[in-house]
Amino acid sequence: MTSVDLLIVGAGPAGMAAAVQARRFGLDVLVVDDQPAPGGQIWRSVETVAAAPRGKILGQAYQAGKPLADAFRASGVRYQPGTQLWQIEPGFRAFVTRDRQASTIEARSVILATGAQERPVPFAGWTLPGVLTVGAAQILLKSSGQIPEKPVWIAGSGPLPLLYLVQLLRAGGKIAGYLDTTPPGRRRAALPHLAKALGAAGDLIKGLAWMGMLRKARVPIVRHVADIEAIGSERIESLMYRTRTGQEKTVPADVLLVHEGVIPSIHGALALGCAVAWRDDQDCYAPVLDPWGESSQAGIFVAGDGAGIAGAQAASLRGELAALRVAVTLGRASEQAAAEAAKPIRRKLDRQLALRPFLDALFKPRPEIFAPSDATIVCRCEEVTAGDIRAMADVGRPGPNQVKAFTRAGMGPCQGRQCGYTVTQILAAAEGRTAQEVGFYRIRPPLKPVTLGELASLDRREKVS
Amino acid sequence: MFRKLHEPEGAITVYVDGIAASAEPGESIAAVLLRAAPHWSRTTPVTQSKRAPYCMMGVCFECLAIVDGIASVQTCLTLVRDGMRIERQHGKRSLSA
Amino acid sequence: MQSDAIVIGAGTVGAAVAYGLARRGLSVLVLDGDDGDYRAARANFGLVWLQGKGMNMPAYQQLTRRSVDLWPEFDAELSALTGIDLQYEHDGGLAFCFGEDGFEQRRLHLQRLHNQLGSEDPDHEMLDRGTLEKLAPKVRFGADVSGASFGRRDGHANPLKLLAALHAGILRHGGVLRSHSAVDKIVPGTQGFTIEIQGGDRFSATRLVIAAGLGSATLAEQVGLHVPLRPQRGQVLVTERVDPLLPLPASGLRQTREGTLMIGATQEETGFNTTTTSEAAAHLGHKTVRLVPALAELTLVRHWAGLRVMTPDSYPVYVQSPTYPGAFVTLCHSGVTLASTHATVIPDAIIAGRLPSILDPFHHRRFDVPKAA
Incomplete structure (x- = not known):
């Protein structure tokens, strides 16, 4: 059994930043992550790709992940990639599987930095091969350097489709069209939040620049799409879309990528009995947390997009805050020192969070999704x-x-x-x-797949005969 | 369905249902499956409908396949290795019990 | 709202009794609780089972035997009425034995039960390893599996389909099912009972059945019955789907029609606690791999914990309130096996206003006997 001060689940922006911060206080930190390399989804494969030609395609925000990944590696943290966590019990005892071997980790505190997933968008034909999420296609670009072979349809709303379209243009990919599902009136709804968002104006300007690039490249854009259907027998062959004004069209399709925003991954928090609350602004549940990210279960923290969607920069900052608090609770930092260290972090975090109401209103999921x-x-x-x-x-x-x-x-x-x-x-x-x-499903372990054999290897009642 | 932007560096060979496919160290099996026709990974145990990698981050379980004899492997989370044998998974898994 | 009967609890027990009452033409209102309630019915293993049950309580053996024999007819009628396939199979069932000692102990246990029942023809036989292997040709058993007991009256069904069918059956027979209706207060009157639910709505009926699982004790007090109850935790594992492997259900391991393997169940005195534990998962996993080593590669998909409704001697309670006739309490932890009885014998008795003498041994007064010093 491994025994550590702090177990961090996830090696994305929040997990890496928390680990680096916790190491500054000399904590014994173990990071487990189911991905093969640090970076999370946003910075997938950043260590190897940032400096490669692909890094340019992916853009500066992607390349910006490299220094944190380097700091993470240099921090002296224990890191187990390719590791799936399937249960945490009070105390805390965590159960993980790596290379088909199960093992137990004892930790005095836990930071869940399990990030986000794309919001599931059920529509007719969404299970057909050839229909993927935009996030999936972007992961393929980051980790494998691959793009859709034929002109691709992209449908959805939010910053990610725009970013991916731009990356695809840079990569020389072909785009059949962008079916923008943002309903009319969203800009008006978002406008009241604009002034507050200007503190993070850089991100807003970036969004406008992306739109400009798409227009310049003459990417066909269909606005106010209300309804999509993927059609095919063994894979997608064509797609039908209908706009709010009743325009309906069926077009051939080889790959359709969809995206309607992201939601926090809360299965871990739910399984641990952490209280969650519904967030009307993001149409999802999020854990109930104190200003340091500690959940209703003492000693269990949630940092990053798993605490509510706020983006990579906010995730890193939340990771740092959680680690500060862990250092205090484990007696490695004084309350005062932590409060002092937290001040600049909170200032930066407030700036990041100021952008959210604008984005949340602009990209609020359309009712048809539900x-x-x-x-x-x-x-x-x-x-x-x-x-x-x-x-x-x-x-x-x-x-x-x-x-x-x-x-x-x-x-x-x-x-x-x-x-x-x-x-x-x-x-x-x-x-x-x-x-x-x-309410929501009652979530129970196993949080990730585990085999009966892996379980059996942990039985302490009787030895395998 | 998908294509690589570059020639794989240090290309290795994996076998998808017995057919050799070129792969690059560090990429996932699911990425290879999306380049290898017929581009699906499994059929469902309920209606035997075909499914292919969908989320690429381990939360949809559509990319399950048999890897080196082990069934129900999440191929989006598993990296390729030279000589790896990948089989598309049909319906319920069967046991050689 | 006035009904002939109100049943408190829409779990497997309450729903079976309500279905039986509605089937006999009574207007029935079933009051059910909330999504997050303990709900043993949702955690059930699904055996329709006789072998091994009823030590020192021959009446329970008899009740179970009779219930198992009523199942084919019960299943046929309910599935025809609702169109829901209960996935009922009754080709017998197994209990696996490890080592020669385990085999001998099992043989003696069943022999003793058989002697207590006193019937001539035993319901079981012991199968040695060779016979077991022939019976389950696709299964390669672990080295120390010595054989199994085979119960020819045993079988299994999908407990969730059963519950869904009972609910549908209640509706088909004109009954009313109300969820989010946890009962606050029972007010006995001269003409029957008035039930007040949380939120203040009231319902009246001439007959009342309390079948609210672990919530029954406090409700029973309101009709003058003291029924000692405790929760017993049972944890169950479910694997991904596999091709048909096990020809018969077994105690602690059964393959569902969908193909998943159910593995269970623990018996833990942990109070009102439905958390799952890795210790139990490891233990159940180990037990299964010891039985069939190749199952080691199967992925666990779900793991849950439910609370059994336990009386001090673990046997059911069927009783009518002497103070308030017309109020009945029906409680047990084998709701699937006994469903056929709950849908026929019990409703008949409730309508007649009198429980039959075969149910006398299940009066809760048996718990009042002072313990020997």
């Missing part, structure tokens, strides 16, 4: 449709866990990561309740 047609698959693993969920809502007024028991939605290997919010929102709509009232 109301897929009856025939649309909601749970990809168990192939449960929206109609199946609605049929359950008609029988009594069940909650997500009753629906899970009766339909198998959420019972597959992804453990509700792709269907959880959709089930909640469908029930909320059917019952005239809010998503907060309806």
